[in-house]
Amino acid sequence: MTTVELEVPAPEIPALEVRGARKAYGTHRVLDGVDLTVAAGQVAVILGPSGSGKSTLLRAVNHLDPLDLGYVRVFGELIGVHERRGRLHELSPRQVREQRAGIGFVFQNFNLFGHLTVLDNVAEGPLAHGRLDREAARKRARELLERVGIAEKADAYPRQLSGGQQQRVAIARALALQPRIVLFDEPTSALDPELVGEVLAVIRDLASTGTTLVVVTHEIGFAREVADVVVFMADGRVVESGPPQQVIDAPVHARTREFLAKVL
Amino acid sequence: MSSTVDSSTADDAVVARPSTGGPAARPPDPLLTSRVVPRRRVGLWLATAAVLVLVAQTVNGLVTNPFYAWDRFGYWVFRPVILDGLVVTLEVAALSAVLGFAGGVLLALARLSRSPLLQVVSWAYVWLFRSIPIIVLLLFLYNFTALYARIGLGIPFGPQFVTTRTTDLLSAFAVAVLGLSLNEAAYAAEIVRGGILAVDAGQVEAAHALGLSPGRLFARIVLPQALRAIVPGYVNQLIGLVKSCSLVFYVSVLDIFGAVQSMSSTYPADIIPLLIVATAWYVLLTSALSVVQYYVERHYSRGALRTLPPTPLQRLRAAVSTPAQRASRRDGVTA
Numbered sequence: 001m002t003t004v005e006l007e008v009p010a011p012e013i014p015a016l017e018v019r020g021a022r023k024a025y026g027t028h029r030v031l032d033g034v035d036l037t038v039a040a041g042q043v044a045v046i047l048g049p050s051g052s053g054k055s056t057l058l059r060a061v062n063h064l065d066p067l068d069l070g071y072v073r074v075f076g077e078l079i080g081v082h083e084r085r086g087r088l089h090e091l092s093p094r095q096v097r098e099q100r101a102g103i104g105f106v107f108q109n110f111n112l113f114g115h116l117t118v119l120d121n122v123a124e125g126p127l128a129h130g131r132l133d134r135e136a137a138r139k140r141a142r143e144l145l146e147r148v149g150i151a152e153k154a155d156a157y158p159r160q161l162s163g164g165q166q167q168r169v170a171i172a173r174a175l176a177l178q179p180r181i182v183l184f185d186e187p188t189s190a191l192d193p194e195l196v197g198e199v200l201a202v203i204r205d206l207a208s209t210g211t212t213l214v215v216v217t218h219e220i221g222f223a224r225e226v227a228d229v230v231v232f233m234a235d236g237r238v239v240e241s242g243p244p245q246q247v248i249d250a251p252v253h254a255r256t257r258e259f260l261a262k263v264l
Numbered sequence: 265m266s267s268t269v270d271s272s273t274a275d276d277a278v279v280a281r282p283s284t285g286g287p288a289a290r291p292p293d294p295l296l297t298s299r300v301v302p303r304r305r306v307g308l309w310l311a312t313a314a315v316l317v318l319v320a321q322t323v324n325g326l327v328t329n330p331f332y333a334w335d336r337f338g339y340w341v342f343r344p345v346i347l348d349g350l351v352v353t354l355e356v357a358a359l360s361a362v363l364g365f366a367g368g369v370l371l372a373l374a375r376l377s378r379s380p381l382l383q384v385v386s387w388a389y390v391w392l393f394r395s396i397p398i399i400v401l402l403l404f405l406y407n408f409t410a411l412y413a414r415i416g417l418g419i420p421f422g423p424q425f426v427t428t429r430t431t432d433l434l435s436a437f438a439v440a441v442l443g444l445s446l447n448e449a450a451y452a453a454e455i456v457r458g459g460i461l462a463v464d465a466g467q468v469e470a471a472h473a474l475g476l477s478p479g480r481l482f483a484r485i486v487l488p489q490a491l492r493a494i495v496p497g498y499v500n501q502l503i504g505l506v507k508s509c510s511l512v513f514y515v516s517v518l519d520i521f522g523a524v525q526s527m528s529s530t531y532p533a534d535i536i537p538l539l540i541v542a543t544a545w546y547v548l549l550t551s552a553l554s555v556v557q558y559y560v561e562r563h564y565s566r567g568a569l570r571t572l573p574p575t576p577l578q579r580l581r582a583a584v585s586t587p588a589q590r591a592s593r594r595d596g597v598t599a
Contacts, residue, residue, distance in 0.1 A: 062473060097475035111470035115488045115567040124484070125474040157567035177474070 013076040015040040015181050015212035016061065020070035023056060030056045031067070032236035038229065040075070040180075043213045045223040045244075048233035049259055054216040055108075057233070058183050061214070062103040063096055074103060074181055101129050104174030104182035108189050110166045112158035118145065118169050119154040125177040137176075144172035148202050164195030168202050181212040188219060220263055224248050232256045336537035340527070341544065349523030350545055356437070356519060357506045357549075360444035364505070365498070367445060368452025373482075375457055386453065393450035399511050402443040406515040409434060440512035448505055455497040459490035492564040499557040506549050520545055 014037045021034040031053045038044040046054045059065040061072050063080035071088060072079040080096055081088040091099075112121050122141035126132040132140060145151045148168040150161075158166050167187055174182055184203065188196040200222050207213055207226050217223065223230050223244055230247040232239045234255045240247055251257045326332060340346055374386035393401070418424030434442070463486050471481045510521035518526065524542040528535045562572060574582070 064469060064472060093478070097477060100473060100475035103473075105470075105473035107466065107470060107473075109466055111464075111466035113467060113470065113485055113489075115492075115564070117567075124476075128474060128476045128480050128484075159567060160570055173474070 013040070014038060014073075015042065015075055016044075016214060017073040017076075018057065018061070018070070019073075021057060021060060021067050021072070022069040023053075023060065023065065023067050029236050031060070031070075034070070034233070034236070034238055036231060036238060036241075038212060038214060040212055041210045042228040043207045043215065043226050044229045044231060045227035046214065046216045046231045046233060047218070047220070047223060047247075047259070048239075052233040053236040054233050055185050058105075058185050058214065058216055061183055062100050062105050064105075074099070079103075098129075101125070101177045102179050102181075104177070104179035106167070106170050106174050106182065106184045106187050108186040110158070110163070110170045110190070112166055112170055112173070114158055117155050117157055118150070118161070121158065121169060122172045122176050125173065129177065131177070140176060141172070144175055145169070147175075147205075148172045149198075162195060163191045164198045167191065167199045171199075171202055171206070175206075179211070181214065182206065184213065184215040184217070186216050186218070188217065218263060220248060220260070232259070234259070331536055332540065333534065333537045336534050337540050337544075340534065340538055340541045343527075345523050345527060346520065346541060346545075349518055349520035352437075352512075352517060353506070353509045353519040353521075353545075353549075356440050356444065356509050356512055356517065357502075359441045360448050360505060360509075361502055363441070363445035364448025364452050365456075367449030368454075368456050371449060371453035372456035372460060375453065376460060390450045390453050393447055396447070398443065398447050398508050399514060401447060402439065402511060402515050405434070405439045405443045406436070408439070436516045439515050440509075440517045443515070444505065444508060444512070447508075448501070451501050452498065455494055455501060456490070458497070459492075459494035460486060462493040463489045488564065489568075492561070492568055495557060495561050495564060499553055499560075503550050503553055506553070507546060 016036065016038040018034055018036040021031045021036075022029070023031040034053070034057055036044075036057070046057070048054050056065055060067050061074065061079065063072075066080055071081060077099065078088070079099055080091055082091055083089075112118075113124065116124065119138060119141050122144055123132075123134075123137035126137045126140060127134065131137075142151060142154060145154055148171055150165055150168050150172070153161060153165060153169075158169065161169065167190075171182075171187075187203065188199050191199065196219070200219065203213065203215065204222075204226050215222075215227075227244050229241060230244045231241040232247055232251070232253070232255070239253050239255050240251065246252075247256065248260065251260060327334075371386045371389060374382040375390075377383065396404075414427050414429055416424035416427030418426070467485055467489065468481065471485045476485065509519050512519055513522035513525060520542055524538045528538045531538075558576075562575070565572065
């Protein structure tokens with residue numbers, strides 16, 4: 001595995017590579033052979049009707065929902081598994097935790113730790129991995145809260161914040177481990193309409209810093225404006241993908257047109 | 265209550281608005297400045313009076329009935345023999361509470377683990393020890409020495425490195441603590457499991473996404489939030505434990521109940537005062553636990569509630585403050 005990484009010149013390694021991803025719950029095929037590549041520094045937006053497998057795909061990337069078949073590479077590194085004599089073997093939990101530290105994840109329902117202050121939520125990742133001491137972790141947390149525009153709420157508890165503020169804290173928490181790729185699972189779906197803008201602004205700002213982002217969303221306007229690649233999924237497959245001008249404004253497939261007609 | 269004094273600023277503002285806004289000054293509407301007169305609740309007053317009479321009768325009975333022998337209560341309540349018993353009760357209860365809770369956490373984790381064997385063992389333990397009355401369990405352990413004369417540490421089914429006589433290992437005190445802990449762990453396991461299940465699954469997912477180790481995930485994320493649901497049930501259980509300690513008398517450990525029992529066989533005339541002494545101490549212990557419960561619950565509700573409710577002390581201070589202070593506070597808020 002390591003030798004492969006060394007042979008391939010760095011710029012060509014995609015930030016995210018999904019190959020032949022299959023997953024079924026009982027007889028229901030959630031992912032039915034998904035291939036996806038996102039280049040480093042790009043923003044990929046995944047669109048599709050509910051039940052199309054978008055969230056499952058995203059959760060497979062950081063091994064929250066492992067695949068039945070197929071594999072995920074993040075910056076060339078297989079996630080949750082390693083290759084030995086042509087077969088994939090499960091990694092140890094410790095190795096999986098180490099990999100997850102390099103992959104930020106933002107949940108639809110924020111999932112902030114309710115009993116910890118905003119500051120402690122953001123400081124938790126670096127502390128848990130022993131990367132920073134308490135003082136340094138809190139300092140970085142403050143900087144990140146500053147960046148998402150919510151520094152004054154550092155000592156509040158998550159439930160004392162609005163949904164938009166909570167999601168911005170969740171983004172800061174995901175960034176605290178300095179991941180090279182951040183996954184967003186419908187980050188604005190649980191928000192009141194007037195709070196969507198502030199969260200999208202933070203993501204847009206993040207996109208401009210060169211971090212690779214994969215965003216599952218229903219915000220078509222955001223996709224058109226920020227995405228480098230738009231991926232349209234339906235029934236556990238990628239129906240079409242390409243730049244937003246192509247997929248959103250001139251879709252080739254009937255399924256894509258049908259979906260866009262409903263949401264636009 | 266006269267309303268015009270302490271709310272004058274707010275009311276003036278309301279009355280003043282039409283005169284500044286419109287050209288024609290309308291006469292002030294009296295309904296805007298009158299507070300609602302509360303209903304007279306006759307039934308409530310009658311019930312209160314009836315309860316007052318009953319309380320007075322009870323207190324009178326307690327004080328005037330010579331059989332309570334309050335002077336003897338005064339004689340016994342701080343006797344060294346009683347206080348020694350109290351210390352034993354506290355020791356047995358504290359040790360059993362700690363060991364029982366630790367065992368309960370392990371049992372709960374085993375029950376929630378992915379291993380079917382651990383699940384079954386945990387379930388069977390809870391099933392068995394919840395089925396055995398504590399007194400039976402204690403007497404069984406007390407006679408354990410007859411069942412296994414020697415006990416040793418070594419390779420299972422193989423040679424043993426250290427062996428000792430069971431009687432040396434299991435003093436009466438150890439039997440008492442062991443028995444109560446085994447029983448306590450079974451109940452604690454269910455309370456802890458309930459608390460863990462009450463924590464939102466999203467919390468665990470978020471911890472996984474950050475790559476937290478299982479130990480840190482449990483100690484830092486799950487347990488603190490589970491404790492909010494655990495504490496009320498577990499303090500209930502602890503209060504039961506304190507009172508169950510009276511059963512250790514039957515395995516020859518003299519706790520406070522044992523002390524009272526042995527004294528009342530020596531001084532039969534003092535049975536009632538001695539029982540009251542025991543009651544008074546149990547009430548005190550239970551009250552202490554209730555106070556601790558209040559503050560522990562408050563501690564673990566940080567973040568779960570938007571604002572913490574005031575402590576009883578804060579409420580008391582608010583209640584005894586003068587009307588003038590209250591009025592100034594209210595105006596401070598409304599202004």
